[in-house]
Amino acid sequence: MSQLRLELLTEAHLDDVEQLLGDPEVLRFTRLPDPAVPGYALEWYGRYQAARQKGTAETFAAVAPDGTFLGVALAPHIDAEAREMELGYMVAAAARGQGVGSEMLRQLTSWAFTEGGAMRASLLIDVANVPSQRVAVRAGYTLEGVLRSSYFKQGLRSDVQVWSRLPSDG
Ligand SMILES: CC(C)(COP(=O)(O)OP(=O)(O)OC[C@H]1O[C@@H](n2cnc3c(N)ncnc32)[C@H](O)[C@@H]1OP(=O)(O)O)[C@@H](O)C(=O)NCCC(=O)NCCS
Structure with missing residues (x-):
């Protein structure tokens, strides 16, 4: 799925995003509210x-050459002064298992x-x-360690891996 492109997310994508934000895997592994709020x-x-x-x-929609919505690629935290970004990704259920997540993260x-x-x-x-760990590996990220019992959302804590990539990683 190397032909996908990232475009700035706009209101035109919101019906697809609404569906994505209600997906069980997205609810389980992202900080979005669970259950989904209409x-x-x-x-x-x-x-x-x-x-x-x-x-x-910043947030982007991932789109196939025929215009099909494939998911969302985002930078939930940008620290311009430190020149650091946290990145993230969510793939539409129908598009999973085809390399979309990996390609989204490479482009992001x-x-x-x-x-x-x-x-x-x-x-x-x-x-x-x-x-998601496989996606990180495929996009050239390095596992740095695990934040134990880190606050997740809604009173929940979980063990969270920190992965990073530097421009010099090649
Ligand atoms: C995680 C996610 C982005 C992966 O997207 P994807 O498009 O399916 O990823 P890819 O097709 O690039 O596959 C990545 C790898 O995951 C593997 N994989 C896919 N589903 C899997 C599963 N249920 N169990 C184990 N491995 C799985 C693929 O085989 C592939 O591994 P490989 O490199 O060994 O071949 C997608 O499942 C998703 O959107 N999940 C919900 C939101 C989420 O978790 N976002 C990330 C938060 S950190």
Whole structure:
């Protein structure tokens, strides 16, 4: 699926995003509210739009050559002064297992290091999220360690791996 492209997320993607935010794997492994809140995609998008203006976060839709929505690639935390970004990704259920997540992360990382000027990109991945760990490996990330019993959401804690990639990793 190397032909996919990332485009800035806009309101045109919100129906697809709403569906994605209700997906069981997304609810299990991301900080989005569980159970899903109807209409939450618009609120979530509004927050990202405000952060985009400030340069503290960015979000993209991954789209196939025929226009099919494949998922969301995002930088939930951008620290411009430190030149560091946390990155993340969610693939639409129908598009999983075809290399989409790996290609999204490759392109997102490339954006972070070029247009974003980042000197460090990081990922936070639950120890139970094996597919996401495979995505990290395939996109050239290095496992740095595990944050034990780290606050996750809604009173939940979990063990979370920290992965990173530097521009000099080649
Ligand atoms: C994690 C996620 C992004 C992976 O996307 P994807 O498009 O299916 O990923 P890829 O097709 O690039 O596959 C990546 C690897 O995961 C493996 N994989 C896929 N599903 C798996 C499963 N259920 N169990 C174990 N491995 C699995 C694939 O075989 C592949 O491994 P390989 O490199 O050994 O071949 C997707 O499952 C997802 O959106 N999950 C919910 C949201 C999420 O967890 N986001 C990440 C938060 S850190």
